Amino acid sequence: MKTALACWTVVLAVVAPDLEGAALADGQFEDLGVPVTKPMLMATAVGPDATGQKDLLYFDFAQSGATLFLVAVDPDTGEARQYKSPLGPGAWALVRGPDEKMYLGTWESGYILKFDPKEAAKGIQVIGKPSATETYIWQFAVGTDGKLYGCTYGNAKLISYDPTTGRMEDLGRMDDTQMYSRSVACGRNGKIYTGIGYGRANVVVYDPVTRARKSILPEKYRVETVASLHQGADGNVYVQCGAQSFRVDDETLVPIEAARVVAPKGLELRDGRVVTVGNITAMQGTFVVADPKRGTQTTNTFRYRGDGAMLFTVGVGPENKIYGSTALPLELFRYDPVKKETADLGNPTTVDGELYSLLIWRGKLFVCAYPGAYLSVYDPKKPFHFGTGPGDNPRGYGNLGDGHLRPRAMILGPEDKLYIGSLPPYGQLGGAMAVFDPIAERVVENYRHLVTNQSIVSLACDAKSGLVCGGSSIAGGGGSTPSEKEAHFFVFAPRQKRKVFEAALAPGAGSYPAMCVADGKVFVAADRSLFVFDPPSLKVTQRIALPGRPLEISLGQHQNGLLYGLTASGVFAVDVKRGQVTLTAQSPVPVSCGFALTDEAVYFGSGARLWRYKLAAAGGDAGRNASSGESR
Numbered sequence: 202m203k204t205a206l207a208c209w210t211v212v213l214a215v216v217a218p219d220l221e222g223a224a225l226a227d228g229q230f231e232d233l234g235v236p237v238t239k240p241m242l243m244a245t246a247v248g249p250d251a252t253g254q255k256d257l258l259y260f261d262f263a264q265s266g267a268t269l270f271l272v273a274v275d276p277d278t279g280e281a282r283q284y285k286s287p288l289g290p291g292a293w294a295l296v297r298g299p300d301e302k303m304y305l306g307t308w309e310s311g312y313i314l315k316f317d318p319k320e321a322a323k324g325i326q327v328i329g330k331p332s333a334t335e336t337y338i339w340q341f342a343v344g345t346d347g348k349l350y351g352c353t354y355g356n357a358k359l360i361s362y363d364p365t366t367g368r369m370e371d372l373g374r375m376d377d378t379q380m381y382s383r384s385v386a387c388g389r390n391g392k393i394y395t396g397i398g399y400g401r402a403n404v405v406v407y408d409p410v411t412r413a414r415k416s417i418l419p420e421k422y423r424v425e426t427v428a429s430l431h432q433g434a435d436g437n438v439y440v441q442c443g444a445q446s447f448r449v450d451d452e453t454l455v456p457i458e459a460a461r462v463v464a465p466k467g468l469e470l471r472d473g474r475v476v477t478v479g480n481i482t483a484m485q486g487t488f489v490v491a492d493p494k495r496g497t498q499t500t501n502t503f504r505y506r507g508d509g510a511m512l513f514t515v516g517v518g519p520e521n522k523i524y525g526s527t528a529l530p531l532e533l534f535r536y537d538p539v540k541k542e543t544a545d546l547g548n549p550t551t552v553d554g555e556l557y558s559l560l561i562w563r564g565k566l567f568v569c570a571y572p573g574a575y576l577s578v579y580d581p582k583k584p585f586h587f588g589t590g591p592g593d594n595p596r597g598y599g600n601l602g603d604g605h606l607r608p609r610a611m612i613l614g615p616e617d618k619l620y621i622g623s624l625p626p627y628g629q630l631g632g633a634m635a636v637f638d639p640i641a642e643r644v645v646e647n648y649r650h651l652v653t654n655q656s657i658v659s660l661a662c663d664a665k666s667g668l669v670c671g672g673s674s675i676a677g678g679g680g681s682t683p684s685e686k687e688a689h690f691f692v693f694a695p696r697q698k699r700k701v702f703e704a705a706l707a708p709g710a711g712s713y714p715a716m717c718v719a720d721g722k723v724f725v726a727a728d729r730s731l732f733v734f735d736p737p738s739l740k741v742t743q744r745i746a747l748p749g750r751p752l753e754i755s756l757g758q759h760q761n762g763l764l765y766g767l768t769a770s771g772v773f774a775v776d777v778k779r780g781q782v783t784l785t786a787q788s789p790v791p792v793s794c795g796f797a798l799t800d801e802a803v804y805f806g807s808g809a810r811l812w813r814y815k816l817a818a819a820g821g822d823a824g825r826n827a828s829s830g831e832s833r
Contacts, residue, residue, distance in 0.1 A: 226815065227815050227816065227817045228786065228814075228815065228817075229814075229815050230786075230788055230789055230790075230812060230813070230814050230815075231812065231813050231814075231815065232790075232810055232811075232812055233536060233543070233810070233811040233812060233813060234543065234810060234811065235266070235508075235509040235809050235810055235811075236512070236525065236527070236534035236536065236543045236545060236809075236811050237483075237509065237510045237527045237530075237532045237534050237545050237809070238483055238484075238506075238507040238508065238509055238510070238545075239481075239482065239483040239507055239510060239527075239530055239532055239545065240262040240263060240264040240270070240505075240507040240508075240510065240530070241262065241263045241264070241265075241291070241510070241529045241530040241553070242260060242261070242262055242478070242481050242486070243261045243262065243263050243269075243291055243292060243293055243295070244261040244292070244293065244294070244295035245258060245259065245260050245261065245295075245468060245476075245478050246258075246259045246261075246295050246296065246297055246303065246468070247259070247297065247468055247469065247470060247476070248273075248297045248301070248303045248318065249297075249301050249318050250273075250275075250318055251318050251319050251321060253301060253318075253319075255275075256276065256470045256471050257273045257274060257275060257276070257318070258273070258274040258275075258276050258468070258476060258488065259271055259272070259273055259274075259295065259303055259316075260272040260274060260478075260486065260503075260505075261292055261295040261305060262291075262505070262507070263290055263291025263292065263308075263529055264290065264291070264507055264508055264509060264510055264511075264809075265290045265291065265510055265511035265527070265528050265529050265809075266290075266508065266509035266510050266511040266512070266527075266808045266809020266810075267290070267507075267508035267509055267809065268285060268286045268287065268288060268289055268290060268508075269285075269286045269289050269290060269291050269292050269305070269307070270283055270284060270285040270286060270325075270505075271283070271284045271286070271303070271305070271316055271325060272284075272486075272503065272505045273318070273321075274488075274503045276470060276474075276476060276488070276490050276501065277490075277501075278501070279501040279502050279503045280503070281503040281504060281505060282321070283505050283506065284316060284321070284324045284325050285324065285325070286305075286307075286314055286324075286325040287324075287325065287327060288307070288310060288312060288314075288327060289305075289307030289308070289309065289310050289312055289314065290307075290308070290309055290511070291307065291308050291309070291529065292305035292306055292307045292308065292314065292338075293306065293308055293337070293338070293339050293340065294306030294338050294339060294340050294341045294351060295341075296341035296342075296343060296349065297343075298315075298343065298349060298364050299343055299347045299364060300364040300365070301318070302315055302316065302317045302318070302364065303315070303316040303317075303318070304316075304341060304349055304362075305325070306337075306338025306339070306340070306341055306351050307337075307338060308336065308337045308338070308354075309336055309337070310330070310336065311330055311331070311332060311335040311336045311337060311338055311353065311355070312327060312328070312329065312330050312338075313327075313328040313329060313330075313331060313338070313349075313351070313360075313362055313369065314326065314327055314328065315327075315328050328362065328367075328369065329369055330369075331351070331360035331361070331362060331369035331370065331371055332353060332355075332358055332360050332371040333371075334355050334356050334358070334371075335353035335354065335355040335356065335358055335360070335371075336353075336354060336355050337353055337354035337355070338351040338352070338353055338360065339351070339352050339353065339354065339381075339382070339383055339384065339385075340352055340383075340384055340385050341385070342385045342386050342387045342393060342432070343387060344361075344387050344391065344393060344409060345387060345391040346391065346409055347363070347364065347365060348361045348362060348363045348364075348409070349361065349362045349363075349364070350385055350387065350393045350407075351385065352375075352382035352383060352384060352385040352395045352396075353382050354380060354381050354382070354383075355380060356374050356380065357374055357375050357376045357379045357380055357381055357382040357397050358371060358372065358373060358374055358375060358382060359372040359373070359375055359382060359385070359393065359395060359407055360372060361409075372407065372412070373414075375395050375397060375403075375405040375407065375414055376397045376403050376405065376416075378400070378401065379397050379398060379399070379400055379401060379403060379680065380399075380400075380679070380680045381397060381398050381399055381427065381627075381679070381680050382395045382396075382397050382405075383395075383396050383397065383398060383399075383427055383429065384396040384428075384429045384430050384431065385430075386430050386431055386432040386438045387432065387438075388432075388437075388438050388449060388451075389436050389437070390451055391409065391410075392406050392407065392408050392409070392451070392452075393406070393407040393408075393409065394406050394407075394430055394438050394440075394449060395407070395430070396427065396428040396429045396430040396440065396442075397427070397428060398425075398426050398427025398428060398627065398628060398680060399426045399427045399626075399627035399628030399678065399679060399680035399681075400426070400627075400628035400629075400680050400681055400682075401423050401424075401426075401628070402418060402422060402423050402424075402425040402426060402427050402428040402442050402443075403416055403418050403423060403428060404416065404417050404418040404428045404430065404440055404442070404454065405417070406449075406452050415452060417449075417452050417453065417454055418440075418442060418454065419454070422442045422443065422445060424443075425442050425443040426626070426627055426628040426629075426680075427442075427627065427628070427680075428440055428441070428442040429441050429442075430449075431464075431465045432465060432466075433462070433463030433464060433465060433466075434463055434464060434465060434466040434467075435463045437449065437463065439462045439463065440454060441462070446458065446459045446461070446462050448461070448462075470490075473492075473493065473494060474490050474491060474492050474493075475490075475491045475493065476488055476489070476490055476491075477489045477491070479500070483507065483545065484504060484505070484506070484507075485502055485503070485504050485505075486502065486503050486504075486505065487500060487501070487502050488500070488501055488502075488503075489501075508809070509808070509809025509810070510527035510528065510529070510530060510532060510809055511527060511528050511529075511793070511806075511808055511809055512525055512526070512527055512528075512793065512794055512806030512807075512808070512809060512810070512811060513525075513526050513527060513528040513555040513556065513557075513794055513806070514526045514555065514556050514557060514558065514559060514754075514794060514806075515794060515795050515796060515797045515804050515805055515806050515811070516558075516559035516560075516796065516797050517561070517797045517798065517799060518535065518559065518561060518566045518581070519561055519564050519565065519566055519581050520581065521538070521799055521800075522535050522536065522537050522538070522581070523535065523536040523537075523538065523797050523799075523804050523811070524536075524559055524566060524797075525556075525559075525797075525806065525811070526555050526556030526559075526568070526570075527555065527809075528554065528555035529553070529554065529555065530548070530553055531548050531550065531552065531553050531554055531555050531556065531570060532545050532546070532547060532548060533545075533546045533547065533548065533549045533556065533568065533579070533595075534546060535581075536804075536811060538799070538801070538802075543811070546579075546585050547585055547587065548587065549568055549570075549577045549579055549587055549595035549597070550568075550570045550575045550577050550587070550595075550597055551575065551589075551597055552570055552571070552572050552573060552575050554570055554571040554572050555570065555571055556568045556569065556570045556571075557569055557570065557571055557574075557607055557608045557609050557623075558608050558609060558610060558611035558621065558754065559611070560611045560612065560613060560619060562578075562613060562617075562619070562639055563639075564580070564581075564582070565578050565579060565580050565581075566578070566579045566580075566581065567579075567611065567619060567639070568595070569601070569608035569611055569621055570608070571606060571607045571608070572606055572607075573600040573601075573605070573606065574600055574601040574602075574605030574606060574607070574608040574621065574623050574635075575597065575599065575600055575601075576597075576598045576599065576600075576601060576608075576621070576637065577595040577596060577597045577598065578595060578596055578598070578639070579594060579595035579596075580594050580595075598637075598642060598643075601621060601623065601633075601635040601637070601644055601647070602633070602635060602644055602647050603633060603647060603649050604623065604625050604626075604629075604631060604632050604633025604647070604649040604650070605621070605623035605625070605626075605632070605633050605635060606623060606624055606625055606626045606627070606678055607623055607624040607656075608621050608622070608623045609622060609623060609624060609656070609657070609658040609659070609753060609754065610622040610623075610657060610658055610659050610660040610671070610754065611660070612660045612661060612662050612669075613662065614636070614662045614667075614669050614695060615662070615667045615669075615695045615696075616695075617639065617640070618636050618637065618638050618639070618645070618695075619636070619637040619638075619639060620634060620635070620636055620637075620660055620662070620669055621634065621635045621636075621637060621660075622634045622656075622657025622658060622659070622660050622671055623635070623656065623657060624656040624657075624658070624674070624676065624677065624678060625656060625677055625678045625681075626678045627678040627679045627680050627681075628677075628678055628679070628680045628681050629677055629678045629681060630654040630655070630677035630678075630681055630683070630684055631649060631650040631652075631653065631654045631655065631656075631677070632649075632651075632655065632656035632657045632658075632673075632677075633647055633648060633649045633650075633651065633657065634647070634648045634651050634657050634660075634671065634693070635647045635648075636695075646698065648693075651671070651691065651693070651700065652671075652673040652688075652689050652691060652703065653685070654675075654677070654683075654684045654685050655673035655674060655675055655677075655685055655688060655689065656673060656674045656675075656676055656677060657671055657672075657673060658672060658673065658674045658712060658713065658714060658753065659671060659672035659713050659714060659715055659716045659725075659726075659753070659754065660672075660716070661716045661717050661718045661723055662718065663718050663721070663723060663736045664718070665721060665736075666736045666737065667694075667695060667696065668692050668693065668694060668695075668701070668736050669692070669693045669694075669695060670690070670691070670692050670693070670716065670718075670723045670725075670734070670736070671690070671691050671692075671693065671716075672688065672689075672690050672691075672712070672713025672714070672715075672716055672725060672727075673688045673689045673690075673691070673712070673713060674688050674711060674712035674713070674714075675687065675688055675711045675712070676711070676712070683711075686709070687705045687707075687708060687709050687710055687711065688705070688707075688710050688711055688712050688713055688727070689703050689704060689705055689713075690703070690704060690705070690706045690713055690725055690732075690734070691703040691704075692736065692739065701739070702739045706725060706727060706732045706734070706741055707727035707728055707730060707732065710727040710728050712727070713725055713726065713727050714726055714727075714750075714751055714752065714753040714754070714755075715751045715752070715753060715754055715755050715756035715766065715796075716756060717756045717757050717758055717764065718758075719758040719762075719764060719777050720762075720777055720778075721735075721736070722734065722735060722736075722742070722777070723735075723736060724756065724764060724775075724777070726747070726751040726756055726766070728750060729746065729747050729748075729749060729750055730744050730745065730746060730747060731744070731745040731746075731747055731751075731764075731775060732744055732745075733745065733777075733780070743780050745775060745780055745781065745782065746782070747766075747768070747773060747775075747782065748768060748771075748773050748782060748785045749768030749769065749770055749771075749773075750768060750769070751766050751767065751768060752766075752767045752768065752769065752792065752794065752795055752796070753794075754795070754796055755767035755794075755795035755796035755805075756796070757796065757798045758777075759798060759800075759816070760800060761817075762776075762777065762778070763775065763776060763777070763783065763784075764777055765798050765803050765816075766796075767792050767795040767796055767803070767805055768792065769791055769792050769793075770787060770788060770791070770792065771785065771786045771787045771788040771792065771814075772784070772785075772786040772788065772803050772805075772814045773785050773786070786814055788805075788807070788812070788814070790807040790808075790810075790812065791807055791808075792805050792806075792807060792812075793805075793806050793807050793808060794806040800816075801815065801816060802814055802815050802816055803816065
């Protein structure tokens with residue numbers, strides 16, 4: 202085993218004049234910069250300025266490659282001041298507290314943050330983590346007792362914070378089995394209500410006086426995945442569960458028609474003017490201030506600066522350019538290795554999550570996104586203008602269908618059809634594999650529970666036999682609990698439209714995150730091993746130890762015959778003929794996602810930055826890439 206030299210190159214700008222034309226030495230890592238600086242607007246609230254005499258607009262921005270920030274904007278002039286948080290990539294929860302301070306609840310860390318307009322120089326301050334077990338605070342509600350109440354993810358808890366005393370409390374689980382306490386509201390009676398899911402819907406009322414909780418959703422509605430609720434502008438609490446709407450009457454849900462649900466109070470200034478948030482770009486935001494008394498409205502803009510969105514997927518696209526997606530917000534970016542230029546193309550879908558998979562087909566790029574496994578196609582030779590019509594580019598085809606939420610794997614299979622494997626919706630087990638015909642422009646087959654109660658997370662096609670091979674994961678949708686003990690490898694025969702083989706190649710492994718076909722064999726990654734599967738005999742012929750656990754969709758064969766893959770710590774190469782690892786290159790930064798393999802390099806993401814590892818010089822066409830699924 203050869204060890205790569207530890208030297209590396211940092212490029213401070215994606216297009217740096219002093220580096221243009223410079224050659225990167227083999228075996229070096231290079232930082233290609235931040236492809237996307239646009240953050241994601243999570244919430245907007247009205248709050249006071251430093252004097253308490255004027256209202257400001259507070260825009261809560263998440264940036265998954267850095268920490269969140271708050272922008273305080275004068276609604277009359279658009280003048281903005283930006284405050285960066287010391288922790289937390291984002292905050293779903295934003296509320297004006299009874300003490301006239303702004304409070305945020307973070308995701309991935311579960312902290313309460315505070316911004317005091319009277320002490321703006323202190324910026325965003327960390328109050329603390331109210332529950333050791335919870336990682337998300339989804340929403341806040343202000344109680345009649347002056348406390349803040351938050352709903353959480355992890356164990357579907359309620360938490361509270363008293364701005365007067367500074368005391369935080371973990372109020373415990375609101376449901377004994379569910380993970381998401383997703384929405385929260387305070388009723389006129391001072392009781393706190395929370396909507397729960399996603400495996401089995403629930404509505405729970407919590408009494409701050411007695412500290413008792415009670416489920417009030419009738420059993421027949423608990424078949425839904427989640428219940429959501431809000432406080433209407435009239436002060437009542439309203440619940441939505443499936444197709445049924447309710448109004449809360451103390452500890453009873455009263456069924457009502459959807460038309461009778463009163464929406465939450467909007468963004469309203471103290472003088473009665475109403476604010477509507479408009480377009481948010483990479484450097485600028487817009488909002489409209491309407492005065493119902495005078496019948497006028499004004500559009501204002503504000504500016505801010507983003508640090509970077511987290512890269513989620515990287516792959517090879519048409520003309521050997523590198524494409525990828527950021528997460529929250531979903532932006533498609535492109536890097537040109539020849540021109541050394543990066544472009545943020547925009548969102549190629551109707552959703553805002555992240556792209557899970559990319560694939561080249563006849564010079565076009567197919568992308569599939571969470572949520573809903575939303576499929577789109579982009580032609581780089583035409584202007585970028587997203588829509589769902591035949592003349593749009595990218596063109597959105599829509600969701601794949603039953604069993605699809607997170608489309609982790611996408612390949613080109615027999616008869617030029619796309620095979621897409623997914624994790625299922627929230628609260629469910631058993632993903633699906635869809636077959637999409639790009640000529641007919643529709644899903645022609647869909648297989649739910651191809652592996653019972655498991656998701657489809659990796660795919661590969663053996664061109665000689667026409668067999669489609671796949672790997673599962675025991676994980677299901679968010680809020681579900683795995684029912685199976687180990688993941689499976691399977692072989693699917695498209696002509697017969699059925700599985701012809703299924704087995705646990707790696708006993709106890711929970712997932713098969715990556716696989717590819719090389720020299721007539723299927724190479725399947727699981728844990729720290731690479732299994733060599735022979736399609737004709739349907740047998741494993743060899744097991745190769747790897748230097749680490751491969752990342753998802755991060756394995757492919759280069760034109761030089763070697764397999765290249767990624768672990769969280771770097772790049773590895775496998776000689777398929779000798780059956781051994783021949784290279785382990787330690788990355789100077791953590792590897793968070795991949796995977797693009799070209800003639801010259803391996804590209805991957807590290808947080809918000811795009812990196813590449815220069816391979817030894819080799820001629821010929823670009824390497825085959827399992828994650829990009831190049832057409833044959």
